[in-house]
Amino acid sequence: MIAFTNHALDHMLTGVLDAGITKKIVRLGGMSKDERIAQFSLENLELVVGKSGLHATFKKDFAILKEKEKDIERFMHEYLRRDVTSNDVMGFIRGQYPEHAEHISAPPVWIQRLFELVKEEEEGWTVAGASKKSAITDTSIYAFWLEGRDISFLQFPFYPPEQQLQVPLQHVEDVPTESFNRYQALQELDDTADISDEPVEYDEPWESPDAWNVKAIEQGSPAVASIIPTTSENELTPPHPTVDLSVDQTPQTNVEALLESVGVLNTPVVPLSNRAIEDLLEEGAAWEMSASERQAIHQSWSKQILMQRTQAHEDDLVGLQDRYREAQDAFNNGKDEVRLTILLKY
Numbered sequence: 001m002i003a004f005t006n007h008a009l010d011h012m013l014t015g016v017l018d019a020g021i022t023k024k025i026v027r028l029g030g031m032s033k034d035e036r037i038a039q040f041s042l043e044n045l046e047l048v049v050g051k052s053g054l055h056a057t058f059k060k061d062f063a064i065l066k067e068k069e070k071d072i073e074r075f076m077h078e079y080l081r082r083d084v085t086s087n088d089v090m091g092f093i094r095g096q097y098p099e100h101a102e103h104i105s106a107p108p109v110w111i112q113r114l115f116e117l118v119k120e121e122e123e124g125w126t127v128a129g130a131s132k133k134s135a136i137t138d139t140s141i142y143a144f145w146l147e148g149r150d151i152s153f154l155q156f157p158f159y160p161p162e163q164q165l166q167v168p169l170q171h172v173e174d175v176p177t178e179s180f181n182r183y184q185a186l187q188e189l190d191d192t193a194d195i196s197d198e199p200v201e202y203d204e205p206w207e208s209p210d211a212w213n214v215k216a217i218e219q220g221s222p223a224v225a226s227i228i229p230t231t232s233e234n235e236l237t238p239p240h241p242t243v244d245l246s247v248d249q250t251p252q253t254n255v256e257a258l259l260e261s262v263g264v265l266n267t268p269v270v271p272l273s274n275r276a277i278e279d280l281l282e283e284g285a286a287w288e289m290s291a292s293e294r295q296a297i298h299q300s301w302s303k304q305i306l307m308q309r310t311q312a313h314e315d316d317l318v319g320l321q322d323r324y325r326e327a328q329d330a331f332n333n334g335k336d337e338v339r340l341t342i343l344l345k346y
Helices: 006-019 042-051 056-080 086-096 098-105 109-122 141-146 149-155 184-191 214-218 254-261 277-282 291-345
Strands: none
Touching: 042 291, 056 291, 086 098, 086 141, 086 291, 098 141, 109 141, 109 149, 109 254, 141 149, 141 291, 149 254, 277 291
């Protein structure tokens, strides 16, 4: 039965069902608005055949076609991507600049230790407000090198707050001290006594030099021993705070502490050069590049990667299109077989 409009076709098929002529109906054409007739559409009957397990080959062709469509989606996403990740650069320079790649992957021992500490501290952190793709912090060794984290570490050392200057004070018995005569003041007083003719009056008798017999004192005369205060040797020798000079008590900066922990004696020099890009591409010692040089060579590598990506994608696109057309032809052939089976059945 053929009609000029979908509505007219549905009306005629409804009459066939109402008259009980047959239910072996397959409706072709646009979607039907009549629920009774919609169940007889070729599209719905194809789904029934698929659910019944018939034509497994057709279902396999359909799955292959969907996979090729996903390949195209991934291809277009990659083709339109203009960013360059750390993995992109490392994969590129391993093939094009292996010396640079090896030097970045195997940094000096103190940089490796610093990288491990920083990665341990920052791994798992996300950037608030960033997209899901860029929210995860890049903790790769390449990002560490590109950001110049090793250079910043050397440029801005600081004293950790927990490190305090603690100088132990202790009294050392055997520390030599300057000896002195306890009666030296009396001797000096006797030698510098006023020899003027006028007698000197003193408020107290013991203030007069004549009251002291220096010789008797030096000979330990009992006559004066009673008026001389007795003190122990420790009381006459005051305790002297001392510092153990065998131990360096100077607090260490974070730079000094890290270098000492890995056995590096001399602080590395901060690179400040500004060489041409041609020289940087020939020089493999990447960790000796300054911050500006690292940014410059990264830009050069990124441009090369984008150019290489475009050329490679153009070649890949041709092959991808061919594979998709093959999958589409196989799917259409299978679909035709299913429809033929439906038409023969009904």
